[in-house]
Amino acid sequence: MSNPFLALTFAFAACSGLLHISIPQLYVHFLDQPIARSSHLRPTPSGGGFAFVLVSFIASVLGLFSVGSSALLAVPLFALPLAFVGFLDDRLNLPPRWRYGFQLATALVLIFESPLVAPSLAALPSLVLLTIAFTAVINFTNFMDGLDGLVAGCFSVALTAVAIQFAAPWPIWSLVGALLGFLFWNWSPAQVFMGDVGSTFLGAVFAGLVLQAPSWAEALALLLVATPLLGDACLCVPRRLLAGQRIFQAHRLHLFQRLYQAGWPHARVSSLYIGATAALALALLSGSIFLEITLAALELLIGLWLDQRVAVPFSVASHS
Numbered sequence: 365m366s367n368p369f370l371a372l373t374f375a376f377a378a379c380s381g382l383l384h385i386s387i388p389q390l391y392v393h394f395l396d397q398p399i400a401r402s403s404h405l406r407p408t409p410s411g412g413g414f415a416f417v418l419v420s421f422i423a424s425v426l427g428l429f430s431v432g433s434s435a436l437l438a439v440p441l442f443a444l445p446l447a448f449v450g451f452l453d454d455r456l457n458l459p460p461r462w463r464y465g466f467q468l469a470t471a472l473v474l475i476f477e478s479p480l481v482a483p484s485l486a487a488l489p490s491l492v493l494l495t496i497a498f499t500a501v502i503n504f505t506n507f508m509d510g511l512d513g514l515v516a517g518c519f520s521v522a523l524t525a526v527a528i529q530f531a532a533p534w535p536i537w538s539l540v541g542a543l544l545g546f547l548f549w550n551w552s553p554a555q556v557f558m559g560d561v562g563s564t565f566l567g568a569v570f571a572g573l574v575l576q577a578p579s580w581a582e583a584l585a586l587l588l589v590a591t592p593l594l595g596d597a598c599l600c601v602p603r604r605l606l607a608g609q610r611i612f613q614a615h616r617l618h619l620f621q622r623l624y625q626a627g628w629p630h631a632r633v634s635s636l637y638i639g640a641t642a643a644l645a646l647a648l649l650s651g652s653i654f655l656e657i658t659l660a661a662l663e664l665l666i667g668l669w670l671d672q673r674v675a676v677p678f679s680v681a682s683h684s
Contacts, residue, residue: 368537373541379542382419383412383545383549390410390412390556403621410454411559412549413558413561414561414562416542416558419545420440420542423539436530438477439477443565446564449463450562451559451560467499467568470502474575475495480579481494498575502571505519505567505593507597507618508593508597509563510620511621512551512552515563518638520540523543525589525644525648529586539569554630581653585648585653592644592667595664603678620637622681625676626676640666
């Protein structure tokens, strides 16, 4: 299956069909009951990210036989143990140190797989910072998974841009197709959530693919495509630290959450973030890093305007 469009279409059908079969079981074992900080109003099954993880894994394994050994194909495979831990966490609520331990292990493996990294004693400080940044992308992705279609929609666009930029083999397109198949069930009103099994996997795969860029400038350009998602989380964490809050404690303080609290429906908020991601993807594919940086800065300014003028104020949401 060398045709990317066929791979995308088949993966879409496979993931969507798998969820159609699995959602009744997820209702039994992974039901997410709404609580005060939730953005959903009715019980909804979680853990649905296993479907696009499984489709991506099978496609990557098959790709090793049809495409041959490829660093791009290795990224979803190396992220698989993290998805398995996320699946267990969705069911059993594992201790944070276990989760972060697997995140560190996944980050180190994918960092050392990068052509940009030359491990040495002299490079140790930069490797430590890179590892922290990698695990931050994983956790930020997980933090942002709180609204119907938000993470799945943004990463469908971001991974499409990455696949085009790399002229990626068909298994990477299978991940895009599977994610779109999941989005079919996750769009508002969501019938299933991806859970940690899906969000941590996506964060690790995206960061791993970014590190497969041939230069740091191109890696930055790829990373900037995810500015709407990662920028929201990156700006929220320091505000919570300054407010004396525990950053790993669940909350409703991200901009997307406060826009929802201000009366915006799920679909409007998610569409805004997806559209902003798509604009950055087009800037990336235009080949102008200056245009992409300018657009990313403009989107951050728009986010700050929404924060101050539209969303429920941070201080108010902190006490709700």
